[in-house]
Amino acid sequence: xxxxxxxxxxxxxxxxxxxxxxxxxxxxxxxxxxxxxxxxxxxxxxxxxxxxxxxxxxxxxxxxxxxxxxxxxxxxxxxxxxxxxxxxxxxxxxxxxxxxxxxxxxxxxxxxxxxxxxxxxxxxxxxxxxxxxxxxxxxxxxxxxxxxxxxxxxxxxxxxxxxxxxxxxxxxxxxxxxxxxxxxxxxxxxxxxxxxxxxxxxxxxxxxxxxxxxxxxxx
Amino acid sequence: xxxxxxxxxxxxxxxxxxxxxxxxxxxxxxxxxxxxxxxxxxxxxxxxxxxxxxxxxxxxxxxxxxxxxxxxxxxxxxxxxxxxxxxxxxxxxxxxxxxxxxxxxxxxxxxxxxxxxxxxxxxxxxxxxxxxxxxxxxxxxxxxxxxxxxxxxxxxxxxxxxxxxxxxxxxxxxxxxxxxxxxxxxxxxxxxxxxxxxxxxxxxxxxxxxxxxxxxx
Numbered sequence: 126x127x128x129x130x131x132x133x134x135x136x137x138x139x140x141x142x143x144x145x146x147x148x149x150x151x152x153x154x155x156x157x158x159x160x161x162x163x164x165x166x167x168x169x170x171x172x173x174x175x176x177x178x179x180x181x182x183x184x185x186x187x188x189x190x191x192x193x194x195x196x197x198x199x200x201x202x203x204x205x206x207x208x209x210x211x212x213x214x215x216x217x218x219x220x221x222x223x224x225x226x227x228x229x230x231x232x233x234x235x236x237x238x239x240x241x242x243x244x245x246x247x248x249x250x251x252x253x254x255x256x257x258x259x260x261x262x263x264x265x266x267x268x269x270x271x272x273x274x275x276x277x278x279x280x281x282x283x284x285x286x287x288x289x290x291x292x293x294x295x296x297x298x299x300x301x302x303x304x305x306x307x308x309x310x311x312x313x314x315x316x317x318x319x320x321x322x323x324x325x326x327x328x329x330x331x332x333x334x335x336x337x338x339x340x341x342x343x344x
Numbered sequence: 345x346x347x348x349x350x351x352x353x354x355x356x357x358x359x360x361x362x363x364x365x366x367x368x369x370x371x372x373x374x375x376x377x378x379x380x381x382x383x384x385x386x387x388x389x390x391x392x393x394x395x396x397x398x399x400x401x402x403x404x405x406x407x408x409x410x411x412x413x414x415x416x417x418x419x420x421x422x423x424x425x426x427x428x429x430x431x432x433x434x435x436x437x438x439x440x441x442x443x444x445x446x447x448x449x450x451x452x453x454x455x456x457x458x459x460x461x462x463x464x465x466x467x468x469x470x471x472x473x474x475x476x477x478x479x480x481x482x483x484x485x486x487x488x489x490x491x492x493x494x495x496x497x498x499x500x501x502x503x504x505x506x507x508x509x510x511x512x513x514x515x516x517x518x519x520x521x522x523x524x525x526x527x528x529x530x531x532x533x534x535x536x537x538x539x540x541x542x543x544x545x546x547x548x549x550x551x552x553x554x555x556x557x558x559x560x561x
Contacts, residue, residue: 142396168396220396305394332389
């Protein structure tokens with residue numbers, strides 16, 4: 126197998142599935158659009174599942190979605206992808222942004238439905254809490270409000286990612302980019318003269334830092 | 345134990361680049377419960393930055409046999425045109441198949457959310473949506489799911505229209521539009537999904553759960 130690129134987003138501009146879909150869309154070829162759309166879904170399925178599986182909330186039993194709920198959430202994202210927005214972007218960055226956003230909104234819908242069920246079962250379920258201790262509903266409102274200020278086209282496009290990468294600490298960035306690009310930890314360790322455990326540690330810290338930097342972009 | 349999630353992360357990333365289309369759910373199931381959230385964050389952050397990699401032929405065959413992916417792919421095949429009117433067409437088709445009047449559907453819909461006394465208004469809003477007089481973009485997922493339950497039809501897609509009744513319009517817009525237009529579409533979409541009032545209330549000063557459910561909260 127060819128050695129993977131050490132830049133995890135280096136192949137952004139060359140998603141053949143997205144390019145094929147955009148070409149079909151431009152030509153108005155419905156049959157081709159359907160087939161390319163399916164290919165695009167296949168290539169993005171792991172991303173959709175990763176975004177869905179990462180969702181959690183104190184409103185849920187055990188705080189997590191069940192595998193069945195992850196399935197439902199993924200379906201909801203696909204519905205949004207096709208039906209709600211009829212995705213018009215042309216880059217993977219735009220698609221990534223849309224998928225993450227759609228997952229968050231679908232998750233909020235799921236939580237609200239879950240709270241509806243609690244209300245029905247409990248009769249009077251005060252989920253708002255108070256100023257000092259917001260209830261589940263209050264936290265949901267806060268989360269939803271945070272989404273309002275989000276704009277889809279700037280979440281994780283290449284420029285935003287580059288900016289976030291540039292802001293990372295150098296040692297963490299080097300390891301994160303190498304590992305996210307598919308380089309085995311053992312090879313990174315040998316190349317940098319550090320232990321594999323240290324590679325893992327820097328990578329994890331890099332992920333946390335990148336997550337924080339990207340979240341800052343959303344505020 | 346942290347080495348375990350580091351190894352899982354590395355395995356996930358390598359599988360991604362190799363076209364293995366790894367499933368985060370399966371990887372999270374292999375993590376220690378105490379470290380599951382940390383691994384979930386790691387996988388999400390990677391997915392935010394990761395390139396698109398088409399599944400290998402072998403993985404693609406597995407995906408086609410995966411019920412969850414098969415359902416999602418079926419949505420692609422089944423969903424009608426994306427215009428707001430199309431959702432109304434599908435709703436009407438599902439309602440007619442179920443032989444439920446719009447008045448009855450409104451009553452059942454309102455009752456299912458405990459919105460007593462709002463049955464007539466629910467019926468009116470649903471009628472407007474069916475006729476494309478209100479944008480379907482404001483219809484929440486839970487409203488869609490509930491309507492599908494009430495009509496005994498597929499949840500996510502709200503059942504596609506029958507082929508004979510299927511609108512022949514393009515599934516996707518033929519013109520991708522300019523960057524500015526795209527930005528407008530994205531902004532409109534964000535606004536339509538926002539919990540703050542985005543759609544004008546039917547009666548000034550009054551918004552209730554029906555608005556959230558059917559017009560965009």
